[in-house]
Amino acid sequence: MIGxxxxxxxxxxxxxxxxxxxxxxxxxxxxxxxTLPGIDRTKMPSLGSGNLLGLFNLxxxxxxxxxxxxxxxxxxxxSASIILQLLTVVVPSVAQLNKEGEVGRNKINQYTRYGTIxxxxxxxxGISIWLITQNDARPGMVVYANTTFxxxxxxxxxxxxxxxxxxxxxxxxxxxxxxxxxxIYAGIIVGIPAAIRDSWNIYGEKPVQILVLVAFMVGVIAxxxxxxxxxxxxxxxxxxxxxxxxxxMGNQASHLPLKVNTAGVxxxxxxxxxxxxxxxxxxxxxTLRPLTSFLQVDSVLYNVxxxxxxxxxxxxxxxxxxxxxxxADNIKKFGGYIPGIRPGKxxxxxxxxxxxxxTFGGALYVAIVCVLPNIMIARYGVPFYFGGxxxxxxxxxxxxxxxxxxxxxxxxxYEGLTGPRGSKLKGRRSSVA
Numbered sequence: 159m160i161g162x163x164x165x166x167x168x169x170x171x172x173x174x175x176x177x178x179x180x181x182x183x184x185x186x187x188x189x190x191x192x193t194l195p196g197i198d199r200t201k202m203p204s205l206g207s208g209n210l211l212g213l214f215n216l217x218x219x220x221x222x223x224x225x226x227x228x229x230x231x232x233x234x235x236x237s238a239s240i241i242l243q244l245l246t247v248v249v250p251s252v253a254q255l256n257k258e259g260e261v262g263r264n265k266i267n268q269y270t271r272y273g274t275i276x277x278x279x280x281x282x283x284g285i286s287i288w289l290i291t292q293n294d295a296r297p298g299m300v301v302y303a304n305t306t307f308x309x310x311x312x313x314x315x316x317x318x319x320x321x322x323x324x325x326x327x328x329x330x331x332x333x334x335x336x337x338x339x340x341x342i343y344a345g346i347i348v349g350i351p352a353a354i355r356d357s358w359n360i361y362g363e364k365p366v367q368i369l370v371l372v373a374f375m376v377g378v379i380a381x382x383x384x385x386x387x388x389x390x391x392x393x394x395x396x397x398x399x400x401x402x403x404x405x406x407m408g409n410q411a412s413h414l415p416l417k418v419n420t421a422g423v424x425x426x427x428x429x430x431x432x433x434x435x436x437x438x439x440x441x442x443x444x445t446l447r448p449l450t451s452f453l454q455v456d457s458v459l460y461n462v463x464x465x466x467x468x469x470x471x472x473x474x475x476x477x478x479x480x481x482x483x484x485x486a487d488n489i490k491k492f493g494g495y496i497p498g499i500r501p502g503k504x505x506x507x508x509x510x511x512x513x514x515x516x517t518f519g520g521a522l523y524v525a526i527v528c529v530l531p532n533i534m535i536a537r538y539g540v541p542f543y544f545g546g547x548x549x550x551x552x553x554x555x556x557x558x559x560x561x562x563x564x565x566x567x568x569x570x571x572y573e574g575l576t577g578p579r580g581s582k583l584k585g586r587r588s589s590v591a
Contacts, residue, residue, distance in 0.1 A: 159446045165567055172334070172566045179333035182325050183344050188223045189228045191320070194314055196307050197225050197289070201299040214434050216548065219345025225289070227318040230281055232338050235323045238273030239287040242266055271323065278319040281487055282312035285586045287339070334566075339382075339423065343555040372479045378527060378546060384555040385523045390419040390516050392509065396494045412494070414485070416513055419520035421475040423554040426528050428475070429467035431462065461532055464524045472521035473514075482509040524550065 167173055193199050202225055215222040218231030222395060245252040246266075255262035286308040293300040300307060329337030361367045393412040486506035495501045498506045531546035 166563060169566060172563065175332065175334045179329055179335070179340065180535060182333065182337070183330050183340065183421040185327060186228070186322065186341055186344060187219070187348070190219055190224060190226050191467050192227050194225050194227060195310055196301045198299050198301065199224055201296045212247075216349070217342055217345055217430065219348055221345075227314050228322055229285065230278055230315050230322075232319075232322050232341050233434060234277040234281060234319045234340060235270070235274045235326065235432050236427060237277050237435075238270045240431065241273055242270050245581065246478065247474075270319075270472070274323050275316060275320060278316040279312060281313035284346040285315060286311040286409070330562070334430070334562050335555070339427075339551070339555045340559070341353065342427065342551055346552055375549070376529075378531065378549055379553055381523075382527060382550055383557065385418055385520065386422075386554055386557050389415045390418065390512060391415055393497060393510060394489060394494045395497055396492065414489070414496075414509070415515060416509075417520075418516050419524060420480055420513075420517060421472045421520070421524075422558070423551045425468045425471035425477050425521070425524055426550055428471045429464055432467055433464060454478075461529050465529055468525045468528060472524060473517055476513065476517050480513065482506045482513065486511055 166176070197397065202223065214231070214233065216231060217233060221231060243251070245257045247253065252266070252269075255265050258265075289300055289311065290303045293303045300555040326337035326341055329335070329340060330338075333340075357371065361371065370544045392415075394414055396410040396412065483506045486502060486509060489495065489505060490501040490525070496505055496508060499505050526546075527550050528546040531549070
């Protein structure tokens with residue numbers, strides 16, 4: 159293992175990308191400790207782990223609780239991405255942009271940035287109003303509770319959200335892994351030591367319950383690792399064809415791998431982002447605050463809506479990112495076919511049928527992993543960092559991060575990061591559904 163890690167430092171490009179990713183994460187963590195102007199953080203109310211603001215605080219890495227310049231986190235960007243992806247299905251002009259290749263995707267990314275700014279302004283106004291109202295109960299929390307403070311707060315929060323969006327995009331382009339996912343990942347793992355401490359304070363005199371909690375976490379992590387690697391292999395045959403200088407290639411057998419969870423960690427992130435809107439809107443309209451009280455993380459209504467949204471986004475994101483018609487056309491173009499299935503339209507229908515079945519199983523797996531720990535949290539008071547959503551994000555992002563490092567190592571004929579010397583890469587030993 160040590161030798162495999164040393165191979166990472168032998169590739170200049172990978173070394174630079176890892177260094178850049180580390181530096182950007184350092185900038186993100188540094189910004190979390192910069193408090194908004196005019197705020198006395200010592201008088202901030204505690205954000206409980208069993209509500210939407212606690213969930214928001216979790217994804218922002220504690221920035222909301224500290225009321226830092228990054229208090230909005232990456233949620234405005236994620237919300238804008240959801241809106242644009244929904245528009246690709248509903249609005250024909252946006253759908254056409256999505257089909258125009260790199261130019262169209264750049265245009266959609268530009269619209270997403272504009273949407274991020276708009277949503278940041280809206281959420282910034284909501285937070286500024288909430289801070290001013292909290293100042294009545296906690297005098298001195300806001301030094302000057304006036305219009306100037308509100309304007310500065312909105313501009314600062316919007317700038318912080320835009321900066322995080324830029325950091326995430328730069329990490330995706332010049333670093334390793336998905337930048338936005340890594341920011342959420344970093345925000346979650348920094349709270350794990352405190353969660354372990356809180357768990358010890360709760361169960362320190364009950365070793366049996368500690369062992370049950372650890373076994374539960376290990377079991378959930380094992381299930382996540384299994385399903386994130388699981389895929390369904392569709393056999394593909396390629397007929398004889400002539401390539402190069404009249405060289406005839408014989409019959410070749412291959413397979414089309416379809417992941418059980420094609421959407422990855424996106425559905426719970428999207429679902430959580432949607433459920434955070436009531437907390438923002440209720441700060442504007444006091445009459446809506448009872449709705450927020452019904453949407454506590456440990457409430458039945460929250461978990462039912464959360465489950466439905468996860469299943470919806472699993473199917474939606476898979477449909478957006480995977481097009482069976484394009485895959486069938488590519489197979490046909492290279493002289494391939496699925497045994498027993500006619501090329502073209504029938505192949506696309508068959509792939510769509512198989513993908514829908516395994517996506518349903520993957521959606522149930524994601525929903526169960528995210529919701530069942532919430533029930534355990536509500537019943538036994540387990541710290542929120544040990545919830546299924548946070549575990550799924552942490553494990554899923556870590557697996558994707560390691561897989562991308564392995565791809566760099568493999569292309570340069572090095573051992574995989576997790577594979578022992580002289581053996582096959584473990585990342586290729588995926589479970590087959």
